[in-house]
Amino acid sequence: MxxxxxxxxxxxxxxxxxxxxxxxxxxxxxxxxxxxxxxxxxxxxxxxxxxxxxxxxxxxxxxxxxxLRGRPYELVAVAGGWQHRTRKVFATAIRTATGLGDQVRPLSQHENLILMCIAYYQPITRGELGQFFGKEVSRDLIGHLRGLGFIASGPRAPQPGAPYTYVTTNGFLSHFGFNTLRDLPDMEMLEDAGLLSKDKLLAGEFPIARSMEDDPEHDGALVPPSEDEEPWR
Structure with missing residues (x-):
């Protein structure tokens, strides 16, 4: 118009x-x-x-x-746009008063890792994800991530049967506080740190899971800012 x-x-x-x-x-x-x-x-x-x-x-x-400086909310760049969000310091007060944030079950470590692989290697099929993890990734898990609005179907893969691929969504960017996929941690830095390597994953190694199991303080590959901040309405 x-x-x-x-x-x-x-x-x-x-x-x-x-x-x-x-x-x-x-x-x-x-x-x-x-x-x-x-x-x-x-x-x-x-x-x-x-x-x-x-x-x-x-x-x-x-x-x-x-x-908005000094106010309990701020204007943030997220998912290719702007949105009002409460500042992290007030997250506990908001949850105590309203229960917001308590209704959604946090992602498990395994779900976080699946989502991380999709984010970095998209478009990717469920079969390719299974290769990374050495076991089949269930349709229920994919359906759960879709239901949360974090992933969607991508183009058909040029493989026998033309399986669907999966890609992350703007909902993923918004939930984890990224403006674009370029805001994801640098792939080379993760590989240098031994935290992520497509070649090693496809070869049957899985350094991500081992590194997290060695760190009892780490309960997931991606920690969304929504655990500490809420969209402000």
Missing amino acids: GRRARQKEGLDVELADLPPELRWREWMGRVEAVIFASPEPVTREVVARVVGRECNIDLIIDDIRDE
């Missing part, structure tokens, strides 16, 4: 009649309101619908973040 069409609906995106400072404040208010009202991360394209052509969206976001 073009800017003229939005103006016809009653939304003046340019605000040319306002002084620059008031125009900027109005744009800030619109952007924050849109992000506040959305249950999902709001993308740059969505934000651009409510501001003028001269508006620098990155500077708007920076100014909103500055105004």
Whole structure:
């Protein structure tokens, strides 16, 4: 929808009649309101619908973040957009008062490892995941990760039977606090540390599980920020 069409609906995106400072404040208010009202991360394209052509969206976001300093919530970049989230320090208080975060069972170490492999090696089939782990990965486990919104079906693999592959979703990015897949820990660093190696996994070795079993403090490959912070509504 073009800017003229939005103006016809009653939304003046340019605000040319306002002084620059008031125009900027109005744009800030619109952007924050849109992000506040959305249950999902709001993308740059969505934000651009409510501001003028001269508006620098990155500077708007920076100014909103500055105004939220000292507040119990903040504006974070996640899953390719922006979302309000409560600060980690208030997670215990939120759970104590509301029980939010207690209803969903945390992922087990095995589920975390499956999800980690999908994240790094996507698109990947269930059979290939089974090769990594030396045993079949159950349909129920894949269904559980799908039900949580962390993975989805990818393209068919060029293999006999053309099995489905699996890929991570924006829900995965949002839950674990990543803006894009580029925010995942660097693969080479993990391989250098002996924590992740596709070649070793396919050869039947599994350094990830061993390293975690040796560390009693570590209960999963991925620790989502939602254990310490909640999306703010």
